[in-house]
Amino acid sequence: MEIIGGADPVPNVSLHTMNELIQATTVRRGATWYLVAEEPFRFASGGQIPRVEVAYETWGTLNAERSNGVLILTGLSPDAHAASSKENPEDGWWEPMIGPGKPIDTDRHFVICVNSLGSCKGSTGPSCTNPDSGDQYRLSFPDLVLQDIASTAQMVLKSLGIEQLRALVGPSMGGMSCLALMKQIPDISRHFLAISTAARAEPFGIAIRSLQREMIVRDPHWQDGAYTIDDWPENGMRLARKLGMISYRSEPEWRKRFGRELQNRYNERLFGMHFSVESYLESAARKFIRNFDPCCYLYLSRAIDMYDISEGYENMEAAFADIRLESARVIGVDTDFLWPPHQQREICQMFSGHGIKCHLEMLPSIHGHDSFLVDYKRFCPAVGSYLDNLG
Amino acid sequence: MEIIGGADPVPNVSLHTMNELIQATTVRRGATWYLVAEEPFRFASGGQIPRVEVAYETWGTLNAERSNGVLILTGLSPDAHAASSKENPEDGWWEPMIGPGKPIDTDRHFVICVNSLGSCKGSTGPSCTNPDSGDQYRLSFPDLVLQDIASTAQMVLKSLGIEQLRALVGPSMGGMSCLALMKQIPDISRHFLAISTAARAEPFGIAIRSLQREMIVRDPHWQDGAYTIDDWPENGMRLARKLGMISYRSEPEWRKRFGRELQNRYNERLFGMHFSVESYLESAARKFIRNFDPCCYLYLSRAIDMYDISEGYENMEAAFADIRLESARVIGVDTDFLWPPHQQREICQMFSGHGIKCHLEMLPSIHGHDSFLVDYKRFCPAVGSYLDNLG
Numbered sequence: 001m002e003i004i005g006g007a008d009p010v011p012n013v014s015l016h017t018m019n020e021l022i023q024a025t026t027v028r029r030g031a032t033w034y035l036v037a038e039e040p041f042r043f044a045s046g047g048q049i050p051r052v053e054v055a056y057e058t059w060g061t062l063n064a065e066r067s068n069g070v071l072i073l074t075g076l077s078p079d080a081h082a083a084s085s086k087e088n089p090e091d092g093w094w095e096p097m098i099g100p101g102k103p104i105d106t107d108r109h110f111v112i113c114v115n116s117l118g119s120c121k122g123s124t125g126p127s128c129t130n131p132d133s134g135d136q137y138r139l140s141f142p143d144l145v146l147q148d149i150a151s152t153a154q155m156v157l158k159s160l161g162i163e164q165l166r167a168l169v170g171p172s173m174g175g176m177s178c179l180a181l182m183k184q185i186p187d188i189s190r191h192f193l194a195i196s197t198a199a200r201a202e203p204f205g206i207a208i209r210s211l212q213r214e215m216i217v218r219d220p221h222w223q224d225g226a227y228t229i230d231d232w233p234e235n236g237m238r239l240a241r242k243l244g245m246i247s248y249r250s251e252p253e254w255r256k257r258f259g260r261e262l263q264n265r266y267n268e269r270l271f272g273m274h275f276s277v278e279s280y281l282e283s284a285a286r287k288f289i290r291n292f293d294p295c296c297y298l299y300l301s302r303a304i305d306m307y308d309i310s311e312g313y314e315n316m317e318a319a320f321a322d323i324r325l326e327s328a329r330v331i332g333v334d335t336d337f338l339w340p341p342h343q344q345r346e347i348c349q350m351f352s353g354h355g356i357k358c359h360l361e362m363l364p365s366i367h368g369h370d371s372f373l374v375d376y377k378r379f380c381p382a383v384g385s386y387l388d389n390l391g
Numbered sequence: 392m393e394i395i396g397g398a399d400p401v402p403n404v405s406l407h408t409m410n411e412l413i414q415a416t417t418v419r420r421g422a423t424w425y426l427v428a429e430e431p432f433r434f435a436s437g438g439q440i441p442r443v444e445v446a447y448e449t450w451g452t453l454n455a456e457r458s459n460g461v462l463i464l465t466g467l468s469p470d471a472h473a474a475s476s477k478e479n480p481e482d483g484w485w486e487p488m489i490g491p492g493k494p495i496d497t498d499r500h501f502v503i504c505v506n507s508l509g510s511c512k513g514s515t516g517p518s519c520t521n522p523d524s525g526d527q528y529r530l531s532f533p534d535l536v537l538q539d540i541a542s543t544a545q546m547v548l549k550s551l552g553i554e555q556l557r558a559l560v561g562p563s564m565g566g567m568s569c570l571a572l573m574k575q576i577p578d579i580s581r582h583f584l585a586i587s588t589a590a591r592a593e594p595f596g597i598a599i600r601s602l603q604r605e606m607i608v609r610d611p612h613w614q615d616g617a618y619t620i621d622d623w624p625e626n627g628m629r630l631a632r633k634l635g636m637i638s639y640r641s642e643p644e645w646r647k648r649f650g651r652e653l654q655n656r657y658n659e660r661l662f663g664m665h666f667s668v669e670s671y672l673e674s675a676a677r678k679f680i681r682n683f684d685p686c687c688y689l690y691l692s693r694a695i696d697m698y699d700i701s702e703g704y705e706n707m708e709a710a711f712a713d714i715r716l717e718s719a720r721v722i723g724v725d726t727d728f729l730w731p732p733h734q735q736r737e738i739c740q741m742f743s744g745h746g747i748k749c750h751l752e753m754l755p756s757i758h759g760h761d762s763f764l765v766d767y768k769r770f771c772p773a774v775g776s777y778l779d780n781l782g
Contacts, residue, residue, distance in 0.1 A: 243602060254594040306665075
């Protein structure tokens, strides 16, 4: 068997997910591995799909004990290409963070980034073809929760022969997916780095995400999910992305960056763009509109809202009780009002309350929720200082 | 001449606005006075309309010296009915704030509230009929800036024979309109109470308002302003109001108020309302959709973005230099991210820098920008303690 990218996926592996035995094989296209199970995959909701693919990329080398794995679960929109590699030299979405000598040091760790189930970026999602019907799933895709994303991450780890990770790394939605994974396998990781995330969705974020979803489904081109390439809910996606940008960034950042500067990039029209901040939002929206599937966006956005680690428990303390970690680090940002500071404090308090060594680091970044993707000056040392000293 | 509501409007008055002499008469319908000028009204933009009406209400009695006037200029959406009266016993939009013995004490002050030019709530705006064409103005209404609203407030004061106010009171957009009025007549008021307002629009608020406007103009029913009662941009107005509510309130308020409580008010539909915070937004939107004219909303929203007291000056200090006040009070709210605390501080610093006694009061309210309409427990004492002690 060829060892590529430092890993050695088992060619045909039996996996337990949702108490179902699944046979899976691993194939590679470019830098991306695909774990493919040609058997029904069952969702937490009870729904199922006839086959599932889980896309992931890896960096570094898995050691003989298979004990140096670091798994990154992502926010809503990124793919598995978190960093460049020989097979795909294009910059990844977390390029300054991952690589030899970088904060997530591929000389030390075998780094895995899994694309979320439900996404349109490699793993099976609503925009994929249902082999039974030959059509895209769209709204026939089963209800998705973050526990399902965690299940597919489990499958990847098992196929790589990793029983326990050195560390889980979860920014934004990915932090929730990490918590879901730890609830499924309490000792799945020795360490956990939570970044600008939360243990449950709260109403302010729910309101913003709910409004983004409504922008899409109220676009006449949405057509109850029957949009086509030529008849796309462009305006819904445009509005949703602009609200996304507003909620991902911050008031002080834009004050310093744009002030009342005028724009000349787009033609002024009545009630149209006048200020630079408006053309900035338009540019960001245009990059997104055709680059993300509307249906996948809705499924993943809703999955965030539905997540509450304490669901089914008397309180949040009880929900954290069974998680086995040696340590955790929680990094948050002062200006993040979408995944706000008190939710970072809460995660840290929960771990500390159960005797898990946990440190909270609130960074004074002005870039809001997106700081972990922008403010590398602050985030690289914060991430590196934790992962370099796991002991 | 009959004195009604404690005032004594000059029946046919010559007014200078924008260096134009206008003849105006005052009529009354219910509790609302209408200053009517059957002559062209010129806008700061150079545009004009053939006639103008300015709606206002008053409470209390104007004293013989006409020196106890307190003028309230409003936020984007309120009408002139700020409080109940004999003529209109319905609660006003600032009911707990205005009346005998209340913080804006009508036993002491002659209180005037002017409905903004451009609104659909009494004063002439885009939804009014253009007498020249017989059709609604809609997009043929001239470009509106807050200086135009200030001009109409000037007209009202002149028609009431008030040369100098005891105090100007401006919450939200109204505070900007007050600043515009003071720039037009630097000694128009002896005192100024600025509430959750700003000396200029900044990019974070601009981004939110710009997106609200885009929601409306991208609704297919907008039809470039040719919507009808039967073909209304309902979804655009719905989305814009929901984003409004998100920006007017706050994360901590909703966390305490809603948590993850479920809703059962509206039928759940795919990607529809699941949580209480979602049905709360829907209820707020439904009250608004048909209750405000889309075109008026666009004009007023844009007028806020365009306001910058320092426009044409070297810096903001220079813009404040000519304003003559005995004192000012600035009240802001910690959790207001739309008209944020640093903008309250800025106004206070500008006045203080020019030797005007100014005190900044930051209230620890959790209701965000809307606190002045909600948190009367904090706002009533704050407003009363200033207006009761003007000296």
